[in-house]
């Protein structure tokens with residue numbers, strides 16, 4: 001009996017599962033073969049240059065299984081886990097291969113980064129939380145894997161709210177866990193300057209602290225709490241080293257020439273008016289920017305960039321370029337003199353001041369390039385005549401990236417609508433920590449296609465990478481950063497690493513479940529909506545219309561067409577996010593839907609829902625009518641409803657409209673919902689309002 005029991009136990013050791021996040025490209029198992037048994041006595045052997053990778057693997061095994069492994073320099077071909085380099089066996093950087101047999105696990109990399117990603121895959125494949133201090137088995141087989149994009153990044157803004165050094169290290173750990181290799185560190189803002197610059201000490205003495213912060217959203221009420229912090233150069237060098245060990249490069253951003261009010265507060269001569277300025281206490285885009293006509297200001301930027309490049313060995317230096325209002329430059333004698341001097345002229349595309357911004361950006365690009373680095377800028381830098389060497393970060397959608405790739409720029413995609421991780425993850429913000437707004441569920445991140453099909457294959461090669469951004473106006477703590485990042489990072493890494501042709505969201509969520517066990521192990525705070533979808537779905541009672549054939553006489557706007565007409569009677573109703581895929585959006589067209597009840601039915605009531613989001617140009621409908629037919633051709637109206645336009649004092653939200661009529665019997669029901677024109681007190685006056693309609697019920 002004892003022997004039998006022992007054998008049974010052996011075969012039920014917890015097993016590793018190589019289908020991790022991101023999904024390795026090739027996993028070939030030998031199902032019937034004996035597995036490798038990992039235990040406390042297993043040792044790790046590393047080839048030259050891979051000691052840190054070996055130590056990481058031992059640490060990870062300790063985190064997960066409760067025992068570390070002995071780490072040795074590589075000799076012969078001992079049994080155990082072997083880490084080695086084999087650049088000749090791969091045709092691209094960061095690739096790896098893991099071969100598992102009962103005696104050995106060999107992790108072979110194109111380079112140390114490749115070995116590191118192989119180690120990450122082993123780490124993520126281990127059984128987690130089942131039996132700590134347990135032996136476990138790694139199935140025999142071969143895994144081959146390589147990234148689709150060489151640039152795989154995440155951004156963090158420690159300016160609006162400061163994130164201490166230890167938190168930033170955790171962020172880098174998170175990047176490494178998700179096979180990301182670029183950390184875009186946004187170090188300067190209107191609301192705080194966060195990097196010590198020896199030549200300009202006031203930047204951190206004055207510029208790193210604000211005397212209060214706006215309360216709530218758009219108001220002008222401030223707390224009076226001095227708020228701030230900064231990183232010393234010594235801390236940043238330590239961080240660079242910490243990241244490099246994890247194969248993460250840190251890209252510092254000095255945001256030029258806008259978003260500079262904290263610098264202006266430190267040295268008022270940097271601005272056009274000379275101030276006085278204060279470190280900004282509210283969110284948005286400040287009109288006060290660097291004076292482009294002042295040589296001393298240009299020298300300042302050069303000096304700052306040089307100190308930044310002394311600290312950060314990054315091949316890329318980000319020089320910002322986003323959201324720079326030109327109102328000060330238009331009135332500044334120095335800026336206007338510079339425009340004359342340079343012979344800059346407005347044309348039908350851009351103003352002279354836009355070209356002045358290009359002048360600043362190109363001049364600073366030269367400073368960066370003189371030291372063998374490349375500049376990255378936000379997509380606004382395309383407005384003017386930016387030099388082709390600049391890498392464009394496409395954030396206001398993908399259009400900037402498309403234009404840039406066509407012009408021959410390299411491009412990093414991070415459009416707000418898919419990759420701004422400062423947006424909500426659920427449709428009901430009351431269930432989440434408060435953030436800037438928007439709606440970006442994990443499923444939408446997972447849909448992002450970084451290579452626009454309008455580009456040729458040659459142009460697509462300019463899309464060098466993908467990243468997500470986390471701005472922190474409403475994110476006050478690192479606890480909240482973690483929540484915003486995960487599990488959306490899981491979707492992001494699958495796109496960065498694999499850009500899969502066919503995406504199976506449900507299979508992905510299954511992989512996420514295992515990844516979430518790692519999040520639990522490391523005490524990461526993460527969003528859980530994808531694991532409990534039922535909690536986040538609103539259903540309507542089954543009614544005559546539910547899931548019956550439905551078609552539209554007018555097509556919705558293609559941006560908000562979702563899965564088409566069946567959205568309207570699938571039994572699930574949208575909440576308040578117009579881009580949730582649960583609403584059909586119409587602009588300048590009515591909703592005109594015909595439902596076939598499949599047999600004559602008796603009815604006396606039709607209900608539908610519409611959204612109001614006045615800021616987004618979405619208004620309630622003006623008119624609704626219900627028609628019925630026996631043959632699907634000849635319809636007669638049975639009810640209509642006039643709906644007065646909502647006003648600014650009315651609440652936005654999700655409203656149900658109801659048409660009740662004398663009982664009729666019919667097979668076909670047509671529902672027509674018409675729009676209002678935007679009213680005089682709206683920015684979009686003169687245009688039609690959008691209507692967003694969902695779930696139609698017939699009873």
Ligand code: ACM
Nearest residue numbers: 322323378395471
């Ligand atoms: C940005 O979000 N202003 C780049």
Ligand code: ZN
Nearest residue numbers: 272291332335
């Ligand atoms: Zn000026």
